[in-house]
Amino acid sequence: MSANSNLPQIFDAVDRKREVFTELADRVWATPETCYMEEESAAAHREMLETQGFRISENVADIPTALIGEAGEGGPVIAFLGEYDALAGLSQQAGVARHEPLTAGANGHGCGHNLLGSASLLAATALKDWLEATGTPGRVRYYGCPAEEGGAAKAFMVRSGAFEDVDIAICWHPSNFAGVQRETSLANCRIDFTFTGRSSHAAASPELGRSALDAVELMNVGVNYLREHMHQECRIHYALLDAGGISPNVVQAHAKVRYVVRAPELAGLFSLIERVKKVAEGAALMTETKVEHTILSGVSNLIVNTPLMDVMQDVWQSMGPPEFDREDIAFAEAIRATLSPEDIAASWAQERLEERDVPLADFILPAHNEVRQMGGSTDVADVSWVVPTVQAYGPTLAIGTQLHTWQVVAQGKSGIAHKGMISTAKAMAATGLAALQSDQLRESAWADLKRRLKGQAYRSPIPAGTEPPVEAMGGRRRAG
Numbered sequence: 352m353s354a355n356s357n358l359p360q361i362f363d364a365v366d367r368k369r370e371v372f373t374e375l376a377d378r379v380w381a382t383p384e385t386c387y388m389e390e391e392s393a394a395a396h397r398e399m400l401e402t403q404g405f406r407i408s409e410n411v412a413d414i415p416t417a418l419i420g421e422a423g424e425g426g427p428v429i430a431f432l433g434e435y436d437a438l439a440g441l442s443q444q445a446g447v448a449r450h451e452p453l454t455a456g457a458n459g460h461g462c463g464h465n466l467l468g469s470a471s472l473l474a475a476t477a478l479k480d481w482l483e484a485t486g487t488p489g490r491v492r493y494y495g496c497p498a499e500e501g502g503a504a505k506a507f508m509v510r511s512g513a514f515e516d517v518d519i520a521i522c523w524h525p526s527n528f529a530g531v532q533r534e535t536s537l538a539n540c541r542i543d544f545t546f547t548g549r550s551s552h553a554a555a556s557p558e559l560g561r562s563a564l565d566a567v568e569l570m571n572v573g574v575n576y577l578r579e580h581m582h583q584e585c586r587i588h589y590a591l592l593d594a595g596g597i598s599p600n601v602v603q604a605h606a607k608v609r610y611v612v613r614a615p616e617l618a619g620l621f622s623l624i625e626r627v628k629k630v631a632e633g634a635a636l637m638t639e640t641k642v643e644h645t646i647l648s649g650v651s652n653l654i655v656n657t658p659l660m661d662v663m664q665d666v667w668q669s670m671g672p673p674e675f676d677r678e679d680i681a682f683a684e685a686i687r688a689t690l691s692p693e694d695i696a697a698s699w700a701q702e703r704l705e706e707r708d709v710p711l712a713d714f715i716l717p718a719h720n721e722v723r724q725m726g727g728s729t730d731v732a733d734v735s736w737v738v739p740t741v742q743a744y745g746p747t748l749a750i751g752t753q754l755h756t757w758q759v760v761a762q763g764k765s766g767i768a769h770k771g772m773i774s775t776a777k778a779m780a781a782t783g784l785a786a787l788q789s790d791q792l793r794e795s796a797w798a799d800l801k802r803r804l805k806g807q808a809y810r811s812p813i814p815a816g817t818e819p820p821v822e823a824m825g826g827r828r829r830a831g
Contacts, residue, residue: 357481358669361784364477365777372476372776373769375399376469380445380763383437383458383465386502387819387826389416392435396468396495403476405493412511414504414819415828416497419513420472422479426489427793429783430514430738431475432522432731433468434499437461443760448685450757459760463525466747466763468495470523470772474779481784489787492517496730498824501541503648505730507819509737510811517738518793519659519786521779522731525759526744527698527752529672529774530716531663533655534725536732537586537613538620540649540812544570544631545593548640550604560602564595566638567606573630574610584724585623586613609647613728616652617812647820649812653732654803655722658795659741659782666781667715672746673770675711682765683710683749686758695751701725711767712746736809739796741782745775 382391393416400407405420441459442452475493482489498504551560588611595603614620635642699706734740747768752758762768821828
């Protein structure tokens with residue numbers, strides 16, 4: 352792969368437009384919007400797609416902030432997946448190595464998705480420009496995907512058929528390191544349990560009341576006992592959405608709790624969900640209340656792809672890490688001063704590397720054949736069940752930075768972030784070019800996917816008839 356004579360051309364195509372896409376990343380950083388509410392961020396990506404000459408489809412899977420840009424004719428379809436949703440409560444000033452919110456309690460790009468979408472779209476644009484310059488048949492698609500943080504938009508997009516004719520899918524994530532993501536992820540499902548009881552005066556006539564809040568508490572206790580009897584890699588989390596009121600002398604007639612259930616594989620997820628439902632039913636039986644459950648979203652476990660990972664590894668090795676300057680190193684050191692030794696050790700341990708005293712990645716992650724469990728979940732996983740998929744790690748953070756923190760937001764417009772996203776765009780574009788040019792690579796990638804699935808057909812973790820929870824998350828559907 353490193354000998355491919357077209358690599359300089361694809362790298363030049365990235366470099367020619369690095370400034371406008373860096374500006375796009377910074378623009379999205381400045382308008383942080385959460386799950387299904389990314390109106391300004393989606394509009395910024397749509398504007399860029401139009402400027403770069405893509406054909407645009409909107410409202411994909413009936414999601415107002417989901418879109419697709421396509422360019423080229425005939426040939427294979429290479430997809431680049433982008434995201435642009437932020438996280439609540441992580442507002443932070445850029446370039447400041449101390450906790451200093453722009454607006455207390457406001458949103459912030461604590462997972463680096465402002466960079467994620469911009470680099471993916473830059474990679475797609477570079478490959479599009481190469482196709483046009485060479486007259487090569489092939490199609491490039493950019494998928495603008497909202498609501499990765501808990502909304503499972505890609506799972507809804509997969510279910511709608513948006514990926515049915517895609518040959519290869521490519522994505523990435525901001526990271527402490529540069530290289531290929533070789534970990535799988537946990538399948539998960541987000542479920543609301545609503546309990547309904549009967550209110551009464553808690554002192555004068557407590558015997559007439561049936562407490563929905565008691566039911567929620569008993570459910571939580573029951574699930575805590577369940578933890579001992581589930582697979583050790585499974586995870587269950589909950590958040591109380593409605594405690595039934597603020598008056599302790601009134602028996603609460605309604606209460607709602609949201610659960611996230613995770614498992615290493617889809618089959619285990621479905622089984623564990625049923626067990627959690629039984630706990631909820633038991634809590635309702637004990638309190639003589641009624642319970643209803645609503646599945647809001649769900650994602651599958653990620654399926655890695657060896658042929659594509661090997662090609663991307665070769666690309667990274669031929670490129671090497673970004674060249675960070677003194678200013679980048681100084682800011683990284685300032686960020687690391689806000690981190691604990693455990694934070695820094697955890698970043699190295701996640702990749703099973705010996706810890707070194709370096710603030711920024713000066714190497715490419717080594718290849719390995721072991722498929723590891725990263726612990727989190729992603730809706731990229733659902734794409735990986737239906738299309739051979741590969742993901743990069745991009746070095747946009749000081750080593751030790753943990754995702755979903757103010758430190759990520761602080762670095763989101765830094766030279767570190769910009770250099771990391773440009774390097775990653777090159778790695779993705781070059782991997783896409785290799786897949787476009789090689790029938791054998793695409794065939795090998797599909798054979799590897801089928802081998803890993805072991806005859807399993809994709810079954811969406813989202814029940815039929817469940818619509819994307821746009822309104823439930825605060826977003827707005829389009830009229831008509």
